[in-house]
Amino acid sequence: MKSKKGLMVLIAASFLFAISFVYAQPQDVYKLHWDGGKFPPVDFTHKKHIENYKVDCKVCHHKDANPAEKAQKCTTCHDVAEAKDNAPKAMDAYHKNCIDCHKKENEAGKAAPTKCNECHKKS
Template sequence: MGEIILFAQQISLPTEYEIKIKNSKMPPVKFSHIKHSTEYQIDCKICHHKSKVPAKGVQKCIKCHDLKEEKEGVPKAMSAYHKNCLNCHKKINIEQEKSAPIRCNECHKRFLK
């Protein structure tokens, strides 16, 4: 676990976790929460857009984003992840001349155990 100060309150964050969608043909994405929130200084609300006070906990994406289909204008989980992550990565690559991953195999890596 890593820690971050949020609204003058210290909270624990998972340092890294896997984003995986059940029955997906692609390998899971290893996501570094600490890198995105502290090193890259990405605001919590970019990903946790419905959470009023992230320090009190956040809902899982699938609470609103269905795994199989779009419902009531809310994109399915995979579409939401791809749109959110890829748009941000493309913007960073242009504005900051960085090389954030944008190809499938750059995020969906096959890891050896």
């Protein structure tokens, strides 16, 4: 009887460890949005952009020495309300980076969203 109980405890502990490992992984989908935003948040997936599309981290995290190890939030430099210290406001920085790249992808024959509601999807 003891061995069954021990086996059950081992199985339960293994399950809990596996669950905690999954939830401890770095976040892949980020909601790009701030309070007072006019449109719904944008779901941004690092995995797609890095692995599938081969976008270098420095394209977005251009001020970080090693963005793969530690990256600042865009709003650290890009203010939500206004352009400051030669940095465009956050919305303009996102739109320039994202839309310009997406347009280049479309010109190369690859599908990438360029219209507001293609990224800012209503829930």
